Amino acid sequence: MSLKELNELEFKRLTLVNDYLNIQKQLEARLSLAGVCISKAKTTHGVTLFSVNSVDAHDLEPSVHVKIENEQFTIIPKSNDGDEKKSVKNRKVEEAKQDDENDSEKTSKPTPIKGQFRPFGILEPSSAKEARSEMKKCIELICELATIQNSIKSVDAKLRNAYETCKCDEELAKSLKSLIIA
Missing domain, CATH: 1.10.287 (Helix Hairpins)
Known part of the structure; x- marks a missing residue:
C-alpha cells in the first residue's frame, strides 16, 4: 500500500x-x-x-424499528398497510376476538389501548x-x-x-x- x-x-x-x-x-x-x-x-x-x-401498566410496543443492512442503520418508517408484522399483543387480541365470536354467549371485551407510554395521560x-x-x-x-x-x-x-x-x-x-x- x-x-x-x-x-x-x-x-x-x-x-x-x-x-x-x-x-x-x-x-x-x-x-x-x-x-x-x-x-x-x-x-x-x-x-x-x-x-x-x-403509569399505564399495558405492555409497551416499540415505537420505532431499526433496520441493519450492510453496516447501515436506518429507521423503518411506519406503514399503515395491513401487511406489516403484527405484534404479539395484537395477535393475542385477535385470537381473543375469534374466541369471543365463537362463544356468542360471552360479552365482548373492549380492545386494549395501543401500547404507547404516556405517563401524563392522554391529555x-x-x-x-x-x-x-x-x-x-x-x-x-x-x-x-x-x-x-x-x-x-x-x-x-x-x-x-x-x-x-x-x-x-x-x-x-x-x-x-x-x-x-x-
Whole structure:
C-alpha cells in the first residue's frame, strides 16, 4: 500500500471521527432539551399526579424499528398497510376476538389501548409532546452514530492491515540491507 493511500485512509478516519463527535454533540443537546421538557411537563402537570401508580401498566410496543443492512442503520418508517408484522399483543387480541365470536354467549371485551407510554395521560402537556419528538430525533441521531461507528471500525481494520503490510515491508528491507552490507 502506498503512502498516499495510507494518508487517504487516515484522512477518512479523521473525517469520520469529526462527524461522529459533531453528531454526538447534537445528541447531547437534544437529550438535555428532552430532559428539560420532561421536567417542565412534570411541573405544569403537577408532580404529585406523576407517580409510578399513574403509569399505564399495558405492555409497551416499540415505537420505532431499526433496520441493519450492510453496516447501515436506518429507521423503518411506519406503514399503515395491513401487511406489516403484527405484534404479539395484537395477535393475542385477535385470537381473543375469534374466541369471543365463537362463544356468542360471552360479552365482548373492549380492545386494549395501543401500547404507547404516556405517563401524563392522554391529555399530556405540550412540553411532554415536545420531549417525545426530541427523543424520536435522538433515535435517528443514534442510528447515524452507529453507522459512523461501523465505518470507523472498517477503516481501522484497513489501516491495521496497511500498517502490518508496511511493517513486513520494513522488515524485508532491513534483512536485504543486512545482506547487502555483509
